[in-house]
Amino acid sequence: MNMSVSNHISDRYNRQLILKGFGEKAQEKLASAKILVIGAGGLGCPALLYLVAAGVGQIGIVDHDQVSLSNLHRQVLYDMDDIGKPKASMAALKLGRLNDQVTITPLPIRLQPTNCLGLLAEYDIILDGTDNFAARYMVNDACVLLDKPLVYGAVSQYEGQVAIFNVGETRTNYRDLFPHPPAAGEVLNCAEAGVLGVLPGIIGTMQAAEAIKLITGIGQPLVNRLYTFNVLGYDSYELIIEPTPLSASLIPPDAEHFSETNYDWLCGLVSTEFEIDNSIFHSLLSKENTLIIDVREEGETPLADGFPHRQLPLSLLKEKLQDLEAETVVFFCQSGKRSLQAAQWLKEINGPVKNIFSLQGGILNWRSPISE
Amino acid sequence: MSNPEISIMVFGQLTDITGTSSLQVPLQADSDSMKAELQKRYPALVYARYIMAVDRKPVTGNVSLSGQSTIALLPPFSGG
Numbered sequence: 125m126n127m128s129v130s131n132h133i134s135d136r137y138n139r140q141l142i143l144k145g146f147g148e149k150a151q152e153k154l155a156s157a158k159i160l161v162i163g164a165g166g167l168g169c170p171a172l173l174y175l176v177a178a179g180v181g182q183i184g185i186v187d188h189d190q191v192s193l194s195n196l197h198r199q200v201l202y203d204m205d206d207i208g209k210p211k212a213s214m215a216a217l218k219l220g221r222l223n224d225q226v227t228i229t230p231l232p233i234r235l236q237p238t239n240c241l242g243l244l245a246e247y248d249i250i251l252d253g254t255d256n257f258a259a260r261y262m263v264n265d266a267c268v269l270l271d272k273p274l275v276y277g278a279v280s281q282y283e284g285q286v287a288i289f290n291v292g293e294t295r296t297n298y299r300d301l302f303p304h305p306p307a308a309g310e311v312l313n314c315a316e317a318g319v320l321g322v323l324p325g326i327i328g329t330m331q332a333a334e335a336i337k338l339i340t341g342i343g344q345p346l347v348n349r350l351y352t353f354n355v356l357g358y359d360s361y362e363l364i365i366e367p368t369p370l371s372a373s374l375i376p377p378d379a380e381h382f383s384e385t386n387y388d389w390l391c392g393l394v395s396t397e398f399e400i401d402n403s404i405f406h407s408l409l410s411k412e413n414t415l416i417i418d419v420r421e422e423g424e425t426p427l428a429d430g431f432p433h434r435q436l437p438l439s440l441l442k443e444k445l446q447d448l449e450a451e452t453v454v455f456f457c458q459s460g461k462r463s464l465q466a467a468q469w470l471k472e473i474n475g476p477v478k479n480i481f482s483l484q485g486g487i488l489n490w491r492s493p494i495s496e
Numbered sequence: 497m498s499n500p501e502i503s504i505m506v507f508g509q510l511t512d513i514t515g516t517s518s519l520q521v522p523l524q525a526d527s528d529s530m531k532a533e534l535q536k537r538y539p540a541l542v543y544a545r546y547i548m549a550v551d552r553k554p555v556t557g558n559v560s561l562s563g564q565s566t567i568a569l570l571p572p573f574s575g576g
Contacts (some may be wrong), residue, residue: 253576350570
């Protein structure tokens with residue numbers, strides 16, 4: 125590197141180079157780091173601005189969406205001329221003007237289980253700026269499989285959360301907090317519940333700070349800690365995250381299983397025609413000619429002892445489907461996913477059963493209205 | 497004699513159910529009875545997705561509570 129370029133660089137980063145505990149070493153670590161920012165929206169925009177400004181060497185930006193007017197109150201990289209244009213490319217264009225020392229790669233693609241692992245594997249750190257549970261669980265599981273540091277952030281209304289997963293001696297991930305994705309509509313997103321524009325600005329900036337701390341080794345990054353912040357009262361709260369056996373059992377065991385996982389379906393975004401809630405389930409318990417079937421494997425708890433039912437594990441179910449004789453069949457399992465699978469199978473054989481249902485949320489969410 | 501009250505922090509959209517971010521509830525012996533007590537007071541919690549944290553750790557089984565316990569209810573967020 126010639127003299128003028130290196131002067132240029134030391135001038136650009138001067139205010140952090142002179143920081144006690146930072147200096148040239150930290151700057152060099154940033155320059156050789158590769159970060160993938162998934163989602164160039166409310167969280168991604170501020171995170172990207174600071175990561176690029178700070179001099180992270182290579183940054184990938186994944187977003188398949190286009191800029192819309194309702195984005196502009198929080199997605200601060202875009203302006204009115206950008207409406208209708210792809211976010212990843214527009215973000216890369218603007219960020220390139222901020223810092224020509226950073227290699228910025230726009231990736232205007234939809235992240236899917238089939239392309240996720242390959243893409244994430246090319247980066248050192250993943251920053252989650254997505255806006256839906258299907259993408260969040262997919263990115264979480266991919267990072268666990270790849271053992272890749274994940275800087276998580278999420279917002280809702282006036283509150284935000286930040287955490288770092290898959291780092292340190294004890295690895296934890298999002299499923300250690302929330303093992304199963306919520307069903308569609310169970311938790312409202314920003315489009316439904318709203319968000320104060322400046323809030324993702326704060327949380328996304330915190331994510332950038334955590335990524336910079338991780339790369340440079342300064343401070344105490346939020347490893348295995350979920351930080352929660354409320355902008356209205358400036359209340360904050362920290363949760364300690366510990367690994368759970370349930371979480372470990374829910375993550376696809378390998379790349380092959382991962383690529384076959386339908387995260388949209390897990391998050392209830394596809395085909396919910398079979399699903400019924402607790403109150404309908406309860407009313408079906410007393411209906412004539414109705415068969416209630418537990419499709420969990422033998423020995424799974426909690427036991428369903430509050431109502432009569434048959435046990436027919438999913439692993440044995442397929443060959444028994446033809447024998448089911450009832451007007452109505454209601455499947456249930458632990459969380460409502462396997463029972464949904466069972467319902468789909470039963471529908472596919474086109475047998476004599478007229479009504480096929482699956483208990484949404486499974487036995488874990490089942491509570492008899494009478495026992496309340 | 498009635499139980500002493502304990503305060504519970506409530507986060508995110510769960511405050512739509514509880515109406516407040518800081519609940520005052522009679523202390524219960526353990527987290528399961530506390531959940532039951534909360535569900536009695538706020539039936540919509542039965543169908544809400546959240547974790548209860550006692551002393552900053554998510555409750556996975558049933559843990560005993562004391563007057564010194566800090567309790568929080570946290571929902572998942574997806575917004576970005």
